[in-house]
Amino acid sequence: MEYEVKGTIYGINGPVVYVSGKTTFKMGEMVYVGEEKLIGEVISLTSEKTTIQVYEETSGLKPHAPVYSTGSAIFVTLAPGILNNIFDGIERPLDNIAKEKGIYITRGVSVDALDTKKKWDTHITVKKGEYLNAGSIIAEVQETNAIVHKCMLPPNVSGLVESVVSDGSYTINDTLLTIKTEQGVVIPVTMTQKWPIRTPRPVNKRFPANKPLITGQRILDSFFPIAKGGTAAIPGGFGTGKTMNQHQIAKWADADIIIYIGCGERGNEMTQVLEDFSKLIDPKSGNPLMDRTTLIANTSNMPVAAREASIYTGITLAEYYRDMGYHVAIMADSTSRWAEALRELSGRLEEMPAEEGFPAYLASRLAGFYERAGYCKTLNENEGSVSIIGAVSPQGGDFSEPVTQSTKRFVRCFWALDKSLAYARHFPAIHWLTSYSDYLLDLTPWYNENCSTDFVSNRNRLLAILNNESSLMEIVKLIGSDVLPDDQKLTLEIARVIRLGYLQQNAFHKDDTCVPLEKQNLMMRTILYLEEKAKSLIALGMPMRILKENDIFEKIIAIKYDIPNDKLEMFDDYTKLIDNWYNDIMNKNA
Ligand SMILES: Nc1ncnc2c1ncn2[C@@H]1O[C@H](COP(=O)(O)OP(=O)(O)OP(=O)(O)O)[C@@H](O)[C@H]1O
Numbered sequence: 374m375e376y377e378v379k380g381t382i383y384g385i386n387g388p389v390v391y392v393s394g395k396t397t398f399k400m401g402e403m404v405y406v407g408e409e410k411l412i413g414e415v416i417s418l419t420s421e422k423t424t425i426q427v428y429e430e431t432s433g434l435k436p437h438a439p440v441y442s443t444g445s446a447i448f449v450t451l452a453p454g455i456l457n458n459i460f461d462g463i464e465r466p467l468d469n470i471a472k473e474k475g476i477y478i479t480r481g482v483s484v485d486a487l488d489t490k491k492k493w494d495t496h497i498t499v500k501k502g503e504y505l506n507a508g509s510i511i512a513e514v515q516e517t518n519a520i521v522h523k524c525m526l527p528p529n530v531s532g533l534v535e536s537v538v539s540d541g542s543y544t545i546n547d548t549l550l551t552i553k554t555e556q557g558v559v560i561p562v563t564m565t566q567k568w569p570i571r572t573p574r575p576v577n578k579r580f581p582a583n584k585p586l587i588t589g590q591r592i593l594d595s596f597f598p599i600a601k602g603g604t605a606a607i608p609g610g611f612g613t614g615k616t617m618n619q620h621q622i623a624k625w626a627d628a629d630i631i632i633y634i635g636c637g638e639r640g641n642e643m644t645q646v647l648e649d650f651s652k653l654i655d656p657k658s659g660n661p662l663m664d665r666t667t668l669i670a671n672t673s674n675m676p677v678a679a680r681e682a683s684i685y686t687g688i689t690l691a692e693y694y695r696d697m698g699y700h701v702a703i704m705a706d707s708t709s710r711w712a713e714a715l716r717e718l719s720g721r722l723e724e725m726p727a728e729e730g731f732p733a734y735l736a737s738r739l740a741g742f743y744e745r746a747g748y749c750k751t752l753n754e755n756e757g758s759v760s761i762i763g764a765v766s767p768q769g770g771d772f773s774e775p776v777t778q779s780t781k782r783f784v785r786c787f788w789a790l791d792k793s794l795a796y797a798r799h800f801p802a803i804h805w806l807t808s809y810s811d812y813l814l815d816l817t818p819w820y821n822e823n824c825s826t827d828f829v830s831n832r833n834r835l836l837a838i839l840n841n842e843s844s845l846m847e848i849v850k851l852i853g854s855d856v857l858p859d860d861q862k863l864t865l866e867i868a869r870v871i872r873l874g875y876l877q878q879n880a881f882h883k884d885d886t887c888v889p890l891e892k893q894n895l896m897m898r899t900i901l902y903l904e905e906k907a908k909s910l911i912a913l914g915m916p917m918r919i920l921k922e923n924d925i926f927e928k929i930i931a932i933k934y935d936i937p938n939d940k941l942e943m944f945d946d947y948t949k950l951i952d953n954w955y956n957d958i959m960n961k962n963a
């Protein structure tokens with residue numbers, strides 16, 4: 374395709390390129406820079422100067438090189454072929470680039486975002502003469518074994534179907550039907566939509582978030598749950614488990630689609646996701662997890678501007694699948710590296726820095742990202758959701774820095790990772806005293822209806838014991854635990870059972886890695902039953918020393934490994950075990 378040259382380069386500063394003089398570029402327009410046609414975006418415009426951020430390495434670029442106009446905003450291509458694929462920050466498929474150009478991405482390669490030659494078996498769902506609203510589903514394609522891709526009319530096209538092909542094999546650029554709009558214009562429609570990444574896709578209506586995104590992680594599901602369409606942040610210092618937690622959620626959450634954005638993190642971690650996920654089988658459908666996953670990799674060695682764009686690319690893909698009626702979860706690892714890209718670009722633009730050198734618009738950009746989450750009624754009257762889970766990596770684990778603080782204002786779940794828990798190898802290192810979820814109240818009716826009416830109250834009782842433990846520990850630190858009365862010693866012991874037996878969860882154990890809600894509740898009940906029985910023994914004057922006989926506390930801690938997820942009837946044996954332990958002590962000491 375021929376593009377018009379609308380200016381020549383005047384100055385270059387890292388990823389930022391200037392064009393001097395009056396030009397006819399538009400704000401936000403996608404441009405090609407230099408003979409190599411590097412992809413860029415117009416980010417500031419005056420009558421004297423046009424500023425462009427370039428998504429690729431700019432070394433070797435020279436003044437007076439041409440800048441081409443494309444006339445459109447920076448966009449992503451939306452069509453079958455997105456899933457089970459890996460892209461860079463501006464939706465260039467890394468696999469295909471590697472095949473065509475070798476393992477290092479050369480610059481300015483213009484490969485198509487999606488395979489344009491592949492023929493997809495297409496089932497057409499509309500008829501000639503039908504009136505279609507914007508966003509209507511027109512065809513279905515089995516994109517992977519797990520997911521049916523619903524091809525839709527773009528959100529700005531509606532009208533009568535004038536002609537339509539029959540079911541068959543088509544590429545993403547073949548015309549499937551023509552639409553005659555109310556103005557009488559005939560528009561050909563393919564499977565493909567193009568959408569500017571910085572504009573949210575429209576929906577019919579937003580619902581309050583009142584269904585949980587179930588992750589199989591006990592501390593999340595029962596203590597600090599996130600809703601479908603909700604937002605959460607995982608802040609944590611170096612090595613505390615941000616990536617691991619996101620991997621766990623990506624593997625086990627009951628979302629239909631996962632978009633994993635590796636943003637400025639290590640390249641080998643992305644490779645690991647690829648390797649891990651392609652081996653893993655989705656327990657619900659029996660399909661490989663990659664069948665419902667897309668990776669966006671913008672690792673630490675790739676250009677910063679593309680990193681800035683990567684989270685918008687990710688969320689646009691997510692919104693597209695939401696529009697089909699799917700529940701999508703986005704993992705962004707890490708938003709701090711994204712904010713650093715923003716800072717670097719802002720520095721090059723010589724903008725006035727705010728706190729810690731971040732630009733003044735850091736907070737509004739973060740808000741713009743998290744606000745695109747939600748549980749919605751789509752234009753075609755389906756229900757779908759986008760949930761966002763962003764990792765934050767504050768330097769030195771100090772949560773008072775600007776990215777963590779700004780993020781905290783916009784997310785409703787805060788899963789705070791704790792350095793000392795991670796050092797003690799208590800994983801997941803999410804601290805129960807510093808984390809919170811604002812969704813708990815909204816989700817309580819769901820838990821009552823779909824899980825059990827005691828789920829939330831059990832959770833509250835466990836958390837209360839942990840809170841008690843923390844205040845008792847203040848005393849223990851000063852004078853030791855020996856002087857505590859037995860009922861307080863019991864609180865410490867039960868809190869230990871909760872921490873080791875319930876909150877600690879081993880990502881590498883076949884049963885413990887993902888635990889169904891029913892088992893979570895049975896575990897909570899068993900711990901509370903033990904507490905109740907132990908309390909009545911203490912009330913009768915039995916010392917803690919006697920209660921610890923028979924290793925009952927250790928046995929309850931080991932339940933997570935000893936009761937497989939598909940043998941939940943075994944919980945009855947444990948109730949009996951506690952009863953026997955209680956009766957034994959009573960008989961012996963009567
Ligand atoms: N749930 C878990 N179960 C078992 N081990 C875990 C768990 N979470 C974290 N770990 C351990 O902690 C290590 C570090 O975790 P991870 O790489 O996720 O940290 P991170 O916060 O992403 O670090 P970085 O700041 O370097 O990106 C892992 O290699 C793993 O050994």
Ligand SMILES: [Mg+2]
Nearest residue numbers: 615616617638
């Ligand atoms: Mg990490």
